[in-house]
Amino acid sequence: MKIIVCIKQVPDTSEIKINYLTNTIDRSSTDNIINPYDLHAIEEAVKLKEKFNAEVSVITMGPQQSESALREALARGADYAFLLCDKYFAGADTFVTSYTLSKMIEMLGRFDLILCGKQAIDGETAQVGPELAEILKIPLITYVNKITDIKKDSIEADCLTSSGTRIIRSKLPALITVTKAINIPRLISLTGLYKSFNHKINIINSNELNIDRTKIGLKGSPTKVKKIKTLCYNKKAHLMEGTPKDNAIKIIELVQNKINEKSSDKNDIKLINRNKITEDKKIFIIGEMNDHKITTSTYQLTYIAKKLSNDLRSTINLMILTDNAESVIKENPHPDVHNIIIIENHRFKIFDHGLFKESIYEYLQDKNPEIILGTSSYEGRTLLSCLASKFRTGLTADCTGLDIDPDTKLLIQTRPAYGGNILASIECENNKPQMATIRPNTFPYIKPKNRRPDINILKTNSDIKSNFEIIKDIKQEISSKETQGSEIFISGGRGIGSKKDFNLLYEVAQILKAEVGASRSAVDAGWISYNHQIGQTGKTVSPKVYIACGISGAAQHLAGMQSSELIIAINKDENAQIFNFSDYGIIGDYRSILNEMFKSLKEKK
C-alpha cells in the first residue's frame, strides 16, 4: 500500500500577537509549526503503515524552512519526504497549490490513499484536499473522524456532516481529509529523531516537476489577495464593581433592557426588478436543504446576493438539488430571487458532493455564470471546492463580506484569516465564475415577502453513478435550538474549569432562554460538544446579548461573536483580552456571579 500525506508548515496562529497600536501582525514573534490537523494525517498514515506494511511519502510546498516540517514527519514515521521549493511556486492560491501538488503526485506514480488535514490553521480554507482530489479525478471523503475499514481496493470512513456523521465506503485510490478526532498523534521518540536526521529530504523545483511556470505560483493563481487589514477593536469594557450579587442584578437588568429594546428592523434589500436587468452577469446560489426545507443559511445567501445583483444589474438564480421538487415548490413564501432551478433525482435525498458537483457543472457549463455562492458548511465547502476545481477557477472560503468593485465590477471577497486576526480582501480577476462560500449567520435572515420567482424543474437521468456509497447517515439530535434564533448566549471558555461546571451555564441559560456557547479550548478539553463552538473554527453568532465566562478572548473566538450587540465578560484575569472587546466587564469568578444570577432569576419567577 502506498500512502501520500500532504502537509503544510504554518505560523502558530494561537501565538500570533497583534500590535493594536499599529494594527499589524507581529509575524516575527510566531514560530512555524506543522499545521495541527496535518499531524493527525501523518499519524493515521503511520498507523496504516504499521498495520499493512505501507509506504508513507510526505509532501509539502513551501520555502526552505519547511524542511523542518518534513524532518518532523520523518521522525513521526514517514518513509519519504518531498519539498516543493522554488521561487516560481511562491504565492500560490489553493487551486494552484492543488495543481502543483497533483503534478508531484503524478511523478510519484501509483498510490492508494492520500491524506490531508481537514484545513490549515492559517488560511482555514479546507480547499486544497477537495481541489486536489478533483484534479486527480479520485474519490474524496472530507472531515474523516475514523477509518472504519480499509481493504486492498476500498476504504470505509466515518465522517462529520452538518447534521451529524455518516459512514462512507469508497474505492481506492481516494483522498481523505481528517479531523483531530481520528487519532492522538504519538510523541516523537529519540529513535524517530535519529532516523529523521539521517534521512534525505528530496527538494523538487519547477523544472523537475515539468510544469508550466505560467500556471503556478502567484502568476497562475486565479485568486489574489488585494488588501489585508488587521481587525481593529476599540471597545473598552466598562468594569463593574461591587459584590457578586450586585453585579448579578446589574447583568440581569442589562440583559432585560437589551431584550426589551425595540428591535430596529433590519433593513431588507429590494430585489432588482427584472426590467432593470441590463447585463447578463448571472449570480448563482447553491442552495442547501435539510429535511426537505431550504436552510436558513441559504436564505442568508439570498440577502447578500440581492446586494450584489443590484450593483451588477443581474439575475439571482437559486439552485436546489433534491429528491422531491414538490417540497420546494410548496415552500411559502419562496426565497427572494429571480429564478429557482430545481434539479430532481432520487439520489439527491442525501448530500453526495460527487453527484451534486457533476449535476451542477453539467447545468452551469453553458450558462456563463458570473458568480457562484454557497454556504461554508461542511457540505458547501467540499462541494464548491470540487466545483471550482472543475471550472478551473478560484474559490474564496468562508467570506464575511462581499462587494462589487464599482470600477471593475469584480467581486471583492472579504474573509478572516490567521485565526481571525486579519481580514483579507480577495479578487478573482481573470477566471470565471467567481466563487465564494459564506459564513452562516454573517448576513441576516429576513423572511421573504410573498414573491413568486420563476421555477424551473429539471429531472435528471436516474442512473447517475456516485463513486462512493453512503452506508449510514446519522443525524445527531441537536438539543440546542437553531442558533440564529437565540437572542442571548452564555459562553464558557477554558476558565470554566471542567465539564461539570458547564452545568451552571446551562442552568442560567435555561431561565434566561439563552443558548450555551463555548470557546475552542473548552471544546478541545472535551467539556462540551463541537456544535457549541463559537469562533473562527466554530460558528458565528450575533445575538443581542453575549455573556462570556472564563473566556480569554483570543482572536479565534472574537471572530465568531464580535458582532453581538451587547457583550458582557466575566474573567478572573484582569488582563484578559476579552475586556478590550466587551461593553461590560467583571473581574472575578464567573461561578459566584452566575450563582447569584441563578438565585435572583429564580426568585423573580
Added chain:
Amino acid sequence: MNNIIAVEKINDNVFCPVINDKEIIKESYLKYLSDESKITGQMPDSIWFPTSTEETAKAIKIINQKKQKATISGSRTGITGGASSFNAENIISLENLKSSPKVYYDKGTNNWVLQVSAKAKLSEIMEILKLKKYSCDNPPEQKLFYPVDPTETSASIGGMISTNASGARTLFYGPTRKWVHGLTVVLSDGSVIEIKRGLNFFAGNKVIIKNSDNERTIEIEEIKTPVTKHAAGYYLKNQMDLIDLFIGQEGTLGIITHAELKLMEINGDFLYLTIFINNNNYISLIKDLKNAVNFKPLAIEFFDDNSIRLLNQYRNEMLEASSVPKLPDNIKSAVYTEINYKKEDFNKLYAELNRILKKNRLDINNTWAGFTVKHLDDMKRFRHALPERINSLIALKKIRIKELTKIGTDMAVPDKYLKKLMSYYTNNLKKYKLDHYIFGHIGNAHLHVNIIPENMGELKIAKELYKKFAEKVVTFNGSVSAEHGIGRLKKEFLKLQYSEKEIAVMKKVKTILDPHNLLNPGVLF
C-alpha cells in the same frame, strides 16, 4: 583594584508619583500588598511609583526624612513573601520605571550586554532579544539570548537579581549572579551608585562609598556557603567584587533600578528530551547524563511517580487543554533534559544517549524528543502543568479549610547526597502518609518537595517535616533555599543554615548600608 566607589551626581529636582489616599489604595491598589506567597500585608500610607532612578532616590530621601520604612516591590512573583508589605509605611513599586533597552559590545569582557530597567520582565527580555527591539550602535548579526530561565517569566529582572534567581538551565549556565554585568543601585540614604563588574572590589575586605560630604566604609567577612545552588542570605567572600553584594540581597541593602546583563549567542541546534522511566534507575541515569563525554546537558529535570500520576489524571480530565500528552503506560518517573549540539555531532550524541539508556535498562523508544521551538514549548507547558495542577489541588482544599496551605521546599545538596536525600524524603513522607509530589532541578540535586495536607493536623506534621528536611540538608552541606530566597517565610531556615556569628556578620553589613532599617524591614532577619 579599586575599593572606592563615588556616588553619582543626580538631579534632585524631581517629583516621584505617589498614591497616598488610603481609600484609593483600598479600592485599586490592594494587589501591591502581597506577592505569590498570597500573604496579604498591611495597608501602607503611600505607594510610590518612580519612573526613573532619580525619582526612586527622591522617594527614598523623603521616606528617610520622615524616618519611615519601605517595602520594595517588583512584579510580585516571589513566593516567600518578600514583597508582602509589613511594618513599613511605604511601598515602592518599580513597575513604572521607564525602559529603553540597549545592547552594546563590551570589549573588556568580550561580551554582548543588554541594558534594561529593573522592571523588565523575563518574558519582555526574551522578546526584546528575539525581535531585536533594542537600540544598538553596531547591531549584532547573530541571535542573542539571556540564558537564565526561571519558570515564572513574568518575574522582573530587578527581582531576579535581588534574589539571585535560577531556572532549569542554571545547571549549565549558572544562576543570575553569573550574568549580571552592571547595576544601578539606590542606597537607603537616597544616594545612587553605578557598579560595573570588574571595577570595584572589596580590597582588604573593605569598600568605601564616597559622597561629596561623607564617606562610608563597608567591611565584610567571608561566610562559607554551600557549594550547591544557593539563594539564602548575603554573598560574602574575601576580596569579592562589590557587585556581588547586591545580587541576592532581597532588597535589604539597596534598590536596583537598572541592570546590565551579559548575553549569549545562540549557536548550533537543540535537542529536547523527556525520558520515561519504568524502573528505579533514575539516580544513576542522572549521573550518567551529567558525566557524558559528548555533551553537557543544559538542564536536567525530574518528576516522581506521584507527579506522573497527577499529570495522567489531569490529562484524562482536560485532554488537550491540560498540555499533558498521552504518556506511555507504567511509568514510574520521568527525566527531562536539554542539549545544545553542533549538527555534525548529532550521531555521536545519539550513540552516547543510546548507550546511557541501555545501561540503565531504559527503552529508547520510551522517550519524547523534539527539536523545534514548538517542541520546546510543548515540553515546557507539560512541565509547568505540574505546579499549576498542584496549586489547584491546594486551592480546592482551601475551600473547605481556609487556613490550609501547601508546603513547598526549595533545597539543594551536593550531588553525592542526592540518593540519600531522596530516600530520606520519601521514607518520611510515606511514614506520615502525606500527599506529596517531588519534582524539579535534579541535575543540581535541587528538588521541590510539595506536600498537600488534607487537614490542619497534616499541615502541622508537614511543617515539622520541612524543618526536619532542612536540618538534614544542612548536615549534607546543602542549601535551605536554593532559588526562592528567604523573604519573610523562611527566616527560621536562615538560622539553620548559618551560625549566630555568621548571621551577625550579615547584619553588620546591613547596619552599615541601611542604618535605619528602612529597606524591606522584616525580610531576611
